[in-house]
Amino acid sequence: MPQSKRSKKSSSTKKIILELQNVSKVYEVGTQTIKALDGVSLRVREGDFLSVMGPSGSGKSTFLQVASILATPSSGHILINGKNTTKYNEVERAHLRNSEVGFVFQNYNLLAKTSALENVALPLVYAGIDEKTRLERAKVMLEKIGLGDRLHNTPSQLSGGQQQRVAIARALVNNPSIIFADEPTGNLDSKSGEEVRKILQQLSKEGRTIIMVTHEHDVADIAKQHISLIDGKIVDGKMKI
Amino acid sequence: MNMNLKNTFLVALKAIIVNKGRAFLTMLGVIIGVSSVVLLNSIGTGLQAYITEEFESLGSNNVIVFPGDVFGEGGGFDRDSQINAIGNNKLRLGDVADIERIREHVAFAIPFNSQADTASYRGETENISVINTTYQYEEMLNIRTAKGRFFSKTEDQGKERVAVLGWDIADTLFGKIDPIGKNIKLGTQTFKVVGVAEKQGGTFGGLSFDTYIYIPLETGFDLYDSQTILEIVVKIKDQNQIQTAIGAIEDVLSERLDDDEFSVFDQTEILNTITSILGVLTAGLGGIAAISLLVGGIGIMNIMLVSVTERTREIGLRKALGTTPNQILFQFLIESALLSVTGGLIGLALAYLGSLGLQAFFPAQVTVGAVLLAFGVSAVVGIIFGVAPARRASRLSPIEALRYE
Numbered sequence: 001m002p003q004s005k006r007s008k009k010s011s012s013t014k015k016i017i018l019e020l021q022n023v024s025k026v027y028e029v030g031t032q033t034i035k036a037l038d039g040v041s042l043r044v045r046e047g048d049f050l051s052v053m054g055p056s057g058s059g060k061s062t063f064l065q066v067a068s069i070l071a072t073p074s075s076g077h078i079l080i081n082g083k084n085t086t087k088y089n090e091v092e093r094a095h096l097r098n099s100e101v102g103f104v105f106q107n108y109n110l111l112a113k114t115s116a117l118e119n120v121a122l123p124l125v126y127a128g129i130d131e132k133t134r135l136e137r138a139k140v141m142l143e144k145i146g147l148g149d150r151l152h153n154t155p156s157q158l159s160g161g162q163q164q165r166v167a168i169a170r171a172l173v174n175n176p177s178i179i180f181a182d183e184p185t186g187n188l189d190s191k192s193g194e195e196v197r198k199i200l201q202q203l204s205k206e207g208r209t210i211i212m213v214t215h216e217h218d219v220a221d222i223a224k225q226h227i228s229l230i231d232g233k234i235v236d237g238k239m240k241i
Numbered sequence: 242m243n244m245n246l247k248n249t250f251l252v253a254l255k256a257i258i259v260n261k262g263r264a265f266l267t268m269l270g271v272i273i274g275v276s277s278v279v280l281l282n283s284i285g286t287g288l289q290a291y292i293t294e295e296f297e298s299l300g301s302n303n304v305i306v307f308p309g310d311v312f313g314e315g316g317g318f319d320r321d322s323q324i325n326a327i328g329n330n331k332l333r334l335g336d337v338a339d340i341e342r343i344r345e346h347v348a349f350a351i352p353f354n355s356q357a358d359t360a361s362y363r364g365e366t367e368n369i370s371v372i373n374t375t376y377q378y379e380e381m382l383n384i385r386t387a388k389g390r391f392f393s394k395t396e397d398q399g400k401e402r403v404a405v406l407g408w409d410i411a412d413t414l415f416g417k418i419d420p421i422g423k424n425i426k427l428g429t430q431t432f433k434v435v436g437v438a439e440k441q442g443g444t445f446g447g448l449s450f451d452t453y454i455y456i457p458l459e460t461g462f463d464l465y466d467s468q469t470i471l472e473i474v475v476k477i478k479d480q481n482q483i484q485t486a487i488g489a490i491e492d493v494l495s496e497r498l499d500d501d502e503f504s505v506f507d508q509t510e511i512l513n514t515i516t517s518i519l520g521v522l523t524a525g526l527g528g529i530a531a532i533s534l535l536v537g538g539i540g541i542m543n544i545m546l547v548s549v550t551e552r553t554r555e556i557g558l559r560k561a562l563g564t565t566p567n568q569i570l571f572q573f574l575i576e577s578a579l580l581s582v583t584g585g586l587i588g589l590a591l592a593y594l595g596s597l598g599l600q601a602f603f604p605a606q607v608t609v610g611a612v613l614l615a616f617g618v619s620a621v622v623g624i625i626f627g628v629a630p631a632r633r634a635s636r637l638s639p640i641e642a643l644r645y646e
Contacts, residue, residue: 065640070561070639071640090565090566091565091566094560094566095563095565097562098563103561109554111558113259114255114259122562123562125248125252126245126248126563126568128245128248170562
């Protein structure tokens with residue numbers, strides 16, 4: 001049963017970027033069966049900024065992994081930009097992630113000993129884009145998030161906030177349809193966290209589609225739509241504004 | 242696909258460059274393996290080529306008669322029977338005449354003996370070996386004189402006190418003085434120098450022809466009061482008839498001597514024995530060196546497995562960003578192949594330098610075959626031992642990998 005509510009008529013005319021149809025994810029731990037996601041249905045439209053909250057163990061992480069097609073659901077269907085990924089193999093999912101999905105992780109996950117520029121250009125390597133174009137696009141992206149003077153610094157030469165901004169630039173560089181952010185401010189001090197929040201808000205204003213998992217209410221507040229998960233089910237789906 | 246392969250290659254190359262120190266240590270096993278395989282092989286091959294060349298320079302259709310049963314019962318060189326042969330030498334000058342009587346096969350035969358002695362000129366004294374032989378020794382063993390001449394038939398048969406000096410001994414005793422016509426002393430007896438042999442080059446280890454002094458056969462018999470003949474060398478007329486000739490010589494000698502009191506063989510027999518021993522030795526040494534190549538390969542696998550574990554999160558990230566399992570597989574395979582191929586190239590360079598250094602006093606020869614084999618094996622080793630780590634990396638689940646601490 002669909003739980004997400006789309007009350008604003010104006011947004012319902014927008015293109016559906018991500019659709020979950022009755023998605024469940026079951027883990028077998030020893031003899032126990034754990035339902036991490038239990039029949040979740042949801043539509044995310046172009047320009048939405050959705051926060052996903054919930055206590056620990058509520059299925060937030062699983063939701064993010066399954067929705068971003070990092071993991072496959074046990075049942076149900078996931079459509080990204082109208083493409084049904086149910087029958088996709090690992091290679092097809094890798095290609096789809098590369099072209100349609102951007103990731104921002106809690107711990108940045110930048111390549112060590114590698115410059116900010118090359119870190120940002122990484123998704124383009126697997127998109128088969130030539131090096132010159134890759135580095136040009138990465139440079140534009142880093143300038144956009146205010147790190148134009150840090151192109152050749154390696155992660156160890158950057159602050160946590162700067163590293164997360166590099167990671168955001170990396171998520172944007174291949175111009176994905178949707179960005180998944182997993183606790184993007186979780187490792188940051190309040191000042192750096194504020195910077196990252198502002199960037200995410202700015203991206204949302206520019207029309208980017210973002211899904212953000214967080215347990216911090218003040219971070220969730222910057223999103224336009226909100227859902228909460230408990231025991232793998234969406235229990236609350238209200239619209240902000 | 243081409244683009245992807247090139248990118249994967251560059252990613253692998255970068256991973257090596259980022260960890261230069263570790264990459265070098267990883268390559269060390271292969272470097273040592275390849276260089277020792279090639280170097281040991283170059284020593285073996287060089288030795289074989291040198292010995293073959295030395296034998297061929299002695300003339301290819303010579304048959305040698307030794308006292309005693311040189312090859313022993315088992316067919317190989319038998320040390321006891323050799324000692325026995327020299328102590329109980331039954332060869333005598335008459336045998337040479339008997340052999341020369343086989344005119345169908347034999348061109349001529351020369352006997353010779355060798356004695357240790359001292360040679361002196363104006364207070365300069367050297368320990369040397371004296372070879373007393375006939376004038377035909379010159380033709381038999383292709384001796385060329387740099388100065389003067391070899392002693393003549395007349396001098397030989399007249400038992401004259403004339404001597405031909407090896408190049409080195411002439412150099413030591415006379416320096417820049419022309420030795421021709423000068424008198425030297427062998428022990429206490431005076432000899433006139435009639436010639437100096439051309440420089441022959443060193444037989445490493447043993448005595449060199451360049452330190453010999455040649456005197457007429459019977460002059461030596463008188464000088465040392467010994468009729469001993471150490472060896473008879475027989476020149477055979479037709480190279481294709483050598484085995485028949487050996488049979489004929491054996492028949493002639495059997496009339497006077499027992500079968501175990503003499504041995505007749507041609508140079509190819511000795512050469513074959515020596516080259517087969519050297520071949521086994523080279524293969525054995527190469528095999529031992531190849532083990533270090535194998536150990537080097539295991540070293541690469543070890544480091545690659547560590548590297549996969551260390552870079553679990555990186556692999557997870559790459560997968561999240563759209564790398565396919567095959568691209569990860571190739572990245573790690575290329576990385577280990579690059580390590581071992583680079584190690585192989587460095588090893589080859591070291592072996593080449595090493596063989597250049599050896600050539601100063603040893604005839605080392607780096608062969609194309611050894612180079613290709615060692616290099617090929619090192620590349621294959623890198624790929625084979627890279628498979629396990631690369632497969633492990635390619636099968637990592639992106640979620641597990643991203644979560645890895």
